[in-house]
Amino acid sequence: MAKKQLALGAFINLPGHHVASWRHPQSEVRKVTDLSYLTEIAQIAERGKFDNLFFADVFGQQIQENAHSGLKLDPVVIISALAAVTKNIGLTATLTTSYNDPFHVARKFAAIDHLSNGRAAWNVVTSANEREALLFGRDAHYQHAERYERADEFVDVVKKLWYSIDEEALIIDKESGRYYDLEKVTELNHEGKFFKVKGTLDAPSTPQGHPVIVQAGSSEAGKELAAKTAEVIFTAWQTLEDAQAFYKDVKGRLAKYGRDPEDLKILPGAFIVVAETEEEAIAKHQQLNNYITPEVGLAYLSTFTGVDLSNHDFEGPIPDFNGQQVDGTNPNIRSGIVKGIVERKGLKTLRELYNNIAGARGHREIVGTPTQVADALQEWFENDAADGFNIMAPTFPQGLNDIVELVIPELQRRGLFKTEYTGSTLRENLGLKRPTNPHTQQKITQEV
Amino acid sequence: MAKKQLALGAFINLPGHHVASWRHPQSEVRKVTDLSYLTEIAQIAERGKFDNLFFADVFGQQIQENAHSGLKLDPVVIISALAAVTKNIGLTATLTTSYNDPFHVARKFAAIDHLSNGRAAWNVVTSANEREALLFGRDAHYQHAERYERADEFVDVVKKLWYSIDEEALIIDKESGRYYDLEKVTELNHEGKFFKVKGTLDAPSTPQGHPVIVQAGSSEAGKELAAKTAEVIFTAWQTLEDAQAFYKDVKGRLAKYGRDPEDLKILPGAFIVVAETEEEAIAKHQQLNNYITPEVGLAYLSTFTGVDLSNHDFEGPIPDFNGQQVDGTNPNIRSGIVKGIVERKGLKTLRELYNNIAGARGHREIVGTPTQVADALQEWFENDAADGFNIMAPTFPQGLNDIVELVIPELQRRGLFKTEYTGSTLRENLGLKRPTNPHTQQKITQEV
Numbered sequence: 001m002a003k004k005q006l007a008l009g010a011f012i013n014l015p016g017h018h019v020a021s022w023r024h025p026q027s028e029v030r031k032v033t034d035l036s037y038l039t040e041i042a043q044i045a046e047r048g049k050f051d052n053l054f055f056a057d058v059f060g061q062q063i064q065e066n067a068h069s070g071l072k073l074d075p076v077v078i079i080s081a082l083a084a085v086t087k088n089i090g091l092t093a094t095l096t097t098s099y100n101d102p103f104h105v106a107r108k109f110a111a112i113d114h115l116s117n118g119r120a121a122w123n124v125v126t127s128a129n130e131r132e133a134l135l136f137g138r139d140a141h142y143q144h145a146e147r148y149e150r151a152d153e154f155v156d157v158v159k160k161l162w163y164s165i166d167e168e169a170l171i172i173d174k175e176s177g178r179y180y181d182l183e184k185v186t187e188l189n190h191e192g193k194f195f196k197v198k199g200t201l202d203a204p205s206t207p208q209g210h211p212v213i214v215q216a217g218s219s220e221a222g223k224e225l226a227a228k229t230a231e232v233i234f235t236a237w238q239t240l241e242d243a244q245a246f247y248k249d250v251k252g253r254l255a256k257y258g259r260d261p262e263d264l265k266i267l268p269g270a271f272i273v274v275a276e277t278e279e280e281a282i283a284k285h286q287q288l289n290n291y292i293t294p295e296v297g298l299a300y301l302s303t304f305t306g307v308d309l310s311n312h313d314f315e316g317p318i319p320d321f322n323g324q325q326v327d328g329t330n331p332n333i334r335s336g337i338v339k340g341i342v343e344r345k346g347l348k349t350l351r352e353l354y355n356n357i358a359g360a361r362g363h364r365e366i367v368g369t370p371t372q373v374a375d376a377l378q379e380w381f382e383n384d385a386a387d388g389f390n391i392m393a394p395t396f397p398q399g400l401n402d403i404v405e406l407v408i409p410e411l412q413r414r415g416l417f418k419t420e421y422t423g424s425t426l427r428e429n430l431g432l433k434r435p436t437n438p439h440t441q442q443k444i445t446q447e448v
Numbered sequence: 449m450a451k452k453q454l455a456l457g458a459f460i461n462l463p464g465h466h467v468a469s470w471r472h473p474q475s476e477v478r479k480v481t482d483l484s485y486l487t488e489i490a491q492i493a494e495r496g497k498f499d500n501l502f503f504a505d506v507f508g509q510q511i512q513e514n515a516h517s518g519l520k521l522d523p524v525v526i527i528s529a530l531a532a533v534t535k536n537i538g539l540t541a542t543l544t545t546s547y548n549d550p551f552h553v554a555r556k557f558a559a560i561d562h563l564s565n566g567r568a569a570w571n572v573v574t575s576a577n578e579r580e581a582l583l584f585g586r587d588a589h590y591q592h593a594e595r596y597e598r599a600d601e602f603v604d605v606v607k608k609l610w611y612s613i614d615e616e617a618l619i620i621d622k623e624s625g626r627y628y629d630l631e632k633v634t635e636l637n638h639e640g641k642f643f644k645v646k647g648t649l650d651a652p653s654t655p656q657g658h659p660v661i662v663q664a665g666s667s668e669a670g671k672e673l674a675a676k677t678a679e680v681i682f683t684a685w686q687t688l689e690d691a692q693a694f695y696k697d698v699k700g701r702l703a704k705y706g707r708d709p710e711d712l713k714i715l716p717g718a719f720i721v722v723a724e725t726e727e728e729a730i731a732k733h734q735q736l737n738n739y740i741t742p743e744v745g746l747a748y749l750s751t752f753t754g755v756d757l758s759n760h761d762f763e764g765p766i767p768d769f770n771g772q773q774v775d776g777t778n779p780n781i782r783s784g785i786v787k788g789i790v791e792r793k794g795l796k797t798l799r800e801l802y803n804n805i806a807g808a809r810g811h812r813e814i815v816g817t818p819t820q821v822a823d824a825l826q827e828w829f830e831n832d833a834a835d836g837f838n839i840m841a842p843t844f845p846q847g848l849n850d851i852v853e854l855v856i857p858e859l860q861r862r863g864l865f866k867t868e869y870t871g872s873t874l875r876e877n878l879g880l881k882r883p884t885n886p887h888t889q890q891k892i893t894q895e896v
Contacts (some may be wrong), residue, residue, distance in 0.1 A: 003719075017553065022620070022622070022627070023578070023622045024622075024623060025622070029620055029622075030620060033559075033562035033563070033651065033652070034562070034563075035531065035532060035562075035563040035564070035565075038563070039532070059551070059555070059647075059650050060650075061650065063613070063628055063633050063648060064627070064628070065626060065627065065628050066625050066626055066627055067627055068627055069627070070613075070648065070650045071613070071650055071651070071653075072650045072654070073558070073559040073562060073563070073650075073651055074555045074556050074558075074651075076524075076528075076556070076561035077528045077556055077560055077563065078528075078559065078563070079525075080525045080526075080528030081528045081531050081532045081563050081790040082527045082532070083483065083528060083529050083532075084483060084487070084530070084531075084532035084533050085532050085533075096562075097522045099549065099551075099552075100552070101547065101583075101584055103507070103547075103583045103584065104547075104548070107507070107522045108522050108524070108525055110522075111481075111521040111522040111525035111526065112525055114482070114483075114521060115481070115482075115483040115486070115521070115525065115526070115529050117483075131647055134645075134647050135549075135551045135645055135646065135647045136549055136551065136644065136645075137643060137644035164516075165511070165519070172470070172477055172478060173470075174470070174471045174473070174475070177471060177514050177739070177741055177744070178513060178514055179470070179512070179513065179514055179515055179516055179517070180511055180512070180513050182511065182513050187509050195585060196585035197582075197583055197584075197585065198582040198583065199507075199508050199579055199582050199583045200511060200518065202507050202508075202509065202518045202519055202520045202521075203481065203519070203520075203522075204481070204519070230586040251510050258552055267680070291625070292735050293625055296625070297560070390706035438477070447502070
């Protein structure tokens with residue numbers, strides 16, 4: 001049997017994951033709304049045999065005079081367009097369950113899965129941003145427990161909609177004029193706490209059965225929802241030990257939902273700055289950090305931690321963030337991440353802190369040679385901390401191109417990463433099972 | 449000055465506009481969810497120099513065993529994908545204002561306009577279908593007046609969102625680190641009857657200023673909303689006189705909104721079956737009608753008129769539909785259309801009736817040679833009944849290809865239709881003005 005292979009996602013954040021990447025001379029920040037730019041990036045990732053292109057999403061961001069803030073095209077539109085200019089790579093878009101209807105979400109991802117021949121994935125998130133709520137007529141965002149309860153019901157309804165017209169329902173016999181086998185059409189009649197949905201989707205079940213479900217929650221409710229429904233988890237860990245603990249925890253929750261450990265792939269984020277020599281890689285990273293002004297760095301830290309630091313001295317000491325967060329995202333996890341980085345790296349000032357999270361935003365940072373980067377990835381992969389990684393390039397396309405040119409070949413030489421796409425769908429490339437029609441399953445269960 | 453040119457849209461309805469087109473031997477009904485099929489159609493239309501590809505939308509359709517019913521991919525996803533495989537043609541998707549949020553709609557069309565370099569259009573509709581309501585947790589659809597009131601506010605909010613970050617707000621000075629001119633960013637603080645929206649869009653104003661606004665209402669409220677906000681109207685008329693009356697009526701309403709007659713293009717639908725000889729065209733049309741079984745024909749008429757005809761004899765007489773409609777779409781207009789067709793063509797049986805509307809669904813049907821078709825279009829165009837047409841092909845791609853091969857060259861020979869795209873955006877190709885930023889306008893008005 002072939003050696004277990006890394007699953008790799010290319011996490012796209014334009015013009016780069018580093019907060020000041022837009023100021024880099026090579027940055028193509030003026031092109032973030034151009035299809036040619038997005039196409040170039042997607043095709044670089046596909047050349048690197050990445051399994052997946054991953055587009056996060058958040059809206060309602062505060063526009064800051066000195067930052068590339070609040071400028072982002074709708075990721076569903078982006079991956080729809082990229083379906084037409086790529087052949088093998090998976091296409092993941094984030095869509096919040098907090099301010100959407102299940103029908104619209106089911107319909108969009110079904111369409112993308114059809115048009116891409118089975119390469120669509122939906123990253124299920126909940127909105128924890130006050131400013132997102134204000135765009136949808138709410139004065140406050142949903143509280144954590146309610147968000148997850150809503151997300152749970154949302155995903156359930158979407159999955160049922162995806163199978164409301166089973167692909168086998170399509171008889172399409174031109175001669176007799178019979179189009180549908182109505183036995184294989186299931187009209188939903190869902191009445192839950194959050195949603196009431198009666199009817200069918202207008203697309204048949206898709207090339208992947210249904211699009212892959214991705215998730216990013218690391219809270220207790222998030223882990224439980226992921227164990228129940230997710231097929232890929234995107235997560236942020238700094239140390240091997242923390243990543244291992246999370247991996248073991250989540251994989252251990254699958255059995256109670258009748259799932260196997262390999263039904264859910266865990267991909268921690270990895271921010272990578274790579275160069276032929278270590279000195280060169282460090283210099284590249286330093287160059288990016290040099291573009292962070294104190295104002296931007298403190299604003300960034302404030303957003304990240306949920307604590308207003310705008311009046312702090314950037315050369316001053318790092319306060320204890322624990323328990324101070326006003327933002328609802330995930331204070332304990334965020335403050336834990338910050339604390340871990342501060343202690344492990346012996347950081348003293350706020351400037352040192354923002355320099356250490358301005359690229360990866362709490363994800364692991366790997367700066368070094370192709371060998372060093374590959375070593376760092378391999379260590380986690382071979383020690384039950386990760387099934388692969390969601391790779392974060394500091395700049396696009398250049399930073400991603402460096403990874404494809406330098407890191408991917410090293411991983412391939414080690415037999416850790418494929419040299420060609422093996423499946424025709426994202427699901428196949430990730431080694432995920434094809435789901436069964438929940439309605440058929442239900443009927444069978446009822447009959448038994 | 450060059451002769452006035454027809455504006456032509458290709459109205460896409462797969463696998464064809466004719467209700468039984470899926471049974472045609474050439475029909476590619478199995479491919480309606482394939483991007484290759486959609487791409488082929490889009491590229492045929494672009495080869496024909498059509499200004500626009502138009503995707504209607506409706507969901508919640510009743511699945512009928514013997515009809516291509518309720519199978520349709522999300523048009524926003526479709527036009528996003530087609531943006532990547534076309535260069536000049538406009539891309540219009542329908543999106544209802546009844547079951548959506550202005551923010552999502554603004555964001556999606558802004559993204560498509562950016563990625564397509566200015567070729568996006570939004571067809572603004574309201575949902576009048578009971579079954580659509582049930583998919584969104586409502587027991588009944590909104591009543592007519594409320595729908596239009598909601599649509600009016602919806603479009604207003606969307607337009608303001610489109611300009612919340614004016615393109616001139618983007619300074620993006622890498623050297624100084626200044627990204628935005630905050631003077632040109634306008635945070636909305638909208639509180640209306642239907643929507644409360646606080647914040648900005650996360651895309652700057654688009655290559656067209658904003659996407660083109662299309663509309664299809666022919667009711668009193670629909671005409672008024674169109675006069676206020678639409679730039680293209682898609683409408684259905686059977687006779688020159690009716691089309692002229694509508695044209696004059698709507699164009700006459702523009703002045704009170706400070707608009708010129710040419711700020712709104714009126715494009716009636718035209719279902720075209722064309723062949724080298726008239727006999728051949730009639731035979732082609734008849735062949736399609738032969739695929740309509742009485743059951744499908746009566747179901748189709750029932751949906752169209754809103755009156756249940758399933759137990760009627762298809763060889764029996766045509767009832768008077770006036771005032772009988774249970775469906776909320778637009779009973780008076782629909783029954784008026786039916787009455788007009790019945791009288792003008794001297795139809796006697798329900799079969800004759802469904803044969804006469806199964807292709808065009810109430811739009812004008814033109815069956816004949818290239819010369820006859822061009823004559824029919826030219827007559828309306830030159831007599832103040834139309835600025836162009838939304839062309840409906842009986843089958844795709846074949847029926848559209850016939851129109852591109854036979855009708856378009858005849859229109860070009862007559863100097864009625866362009867031989868090359870003249871503008872780089874849909875707005876330019878249609879000869880529509882670039883809109884001004886409503887926030888700037890407001891500020892100027894306030895200062896004066």
